[in-house]
Amino acid sequence: MDEPLSFESFLKGAKKAAHKAMNDHGRGEYDEFALHAGVAVERLAKAVLVSKNPIYIAELRSADMLLHLGGDLQLDEDKIRTIGAKEAVARLRRIRVLASDPLLDLLIEMRNGAAHASTDSTRAKAMVSPLARTVATLLNDLGQPLDTFWGRWTEAVENAVNEQEGEVFRDVQLRIAQARHAFEDRFVGLPSEIREQALKVPQQRPLRQPIEWDQDSMRAEDTTVSPWDVWAGECPACSATGVVTMEPFPFGKTKTGPRYKANGYSCGLCNFEVHGPEEMAAFLTVANRASAADHSPAEEN
Structure with missing residues (x-):
């Protein structure tokens, strides 16, 4: 033929x-x-x-x-x-x-x-x-x-x-993979040092403090926090430092002041981002699983 x-x-x-x-x-x-x-x-x-x-x-x-x-x-x-x-x-x-x-x-x-x-x-x-x-x-x-x-x-x-996961969760997983591959493609054929230098470039906006990816860290009871604050967080796509934005909890004011929760994340290096509570919840689940896998003990031979 x-x-x-x-x-x-x-x-x-x-x-x-x-x-x-x-x-x-x-x-x-x-x-x-x-x-x-x-x-x-x-x-x-x-x-x-x-x-x-x-x-x-x-x-x-x-x-x-x-x-x-x-x-x-x-x-x-x-x-x-x-x-x-x-x-x-x-x-x-x-x-x-x-x-x-x-x-x-x-x-x-x-x-x-x-x-x-x-x-x-x-x-x-x-x-x-x-x-x-x-x-x-x-x-x-x-x-x-x-x-x-x-x-x-x-x-x-x-x-x-994977039908065991919701549509939003699958979409966020896919977007992380797409951002990761697009980021990797930018450095094909270049020395590894170039990639490492790019990961160290600071964000243009000042970051409040690093956070860990868990549900508790996505909330803040602090009168100095505002919806316009940005918090640092490692990007699951490229491992650069991205930013988490906060919004007030509905009816969430306490004796010490208003309470806030994360409502979005963006990475300026690989352009991965999520917006809104559904995408943010899916994003946290993906990040938690990745973190758990990274810290799991090695299997014994």
Whole structure:
């Protein structure tokens, strides 16, 4: 079979498109994300079909393509036609590799829309889960390891399909991973000293004091604290010192003065940020887990 239509070519193309999609999502380019995510699904779906039988990617209306994919007829490159993403998914459902998934169907529609017109960025932003879920299913059918395909995105896509966690929590986890990878990419090919120097650059705004990531430290009973104060906190994405902003507790005034709680966090180095009580609660949970993992005793041999 021609190299562009080989299993290896489809698998390689799927991986490249999937990584582009995750990078697009991290930059907030959700129309580009939808386009590359759809391409990733299409190419990986074709890889699965080709692994079973090369003629499974042929258009039914083209007898010449069937013969070409069967190895008995040579066609010029400009005459080669294969099925699209929608039909590839449909065929995999007919042979019970994929189950019905309205979100995957929506992602494919968004991919087609992004290729010809603007897509709905709000809806596209939420399409990481169907992408991750479909890729996992197809890789499992191929017997291909998830981490080989996703590389540094493995943990992020595993978290994206973890239904035991809430949507806001999964979104914050993903944004931390995206900020981390974007930060790392800035220093590719540069001496490690450059990265370390960047982490030591002080914030432009004066910081009140360092804090630990736990629920108690997110509250303050101090008449000298104001909603405009900023507190120092280690960024879970790049480990630089970011800032925590505070807001008054509703009906939270005590004998010593008003009480405040954290309502946001931002890191000026990697641009990771969270806003509001839901995102802040998810952020604290992620930070607590990371801190617990860092301080857990090493397993005995």
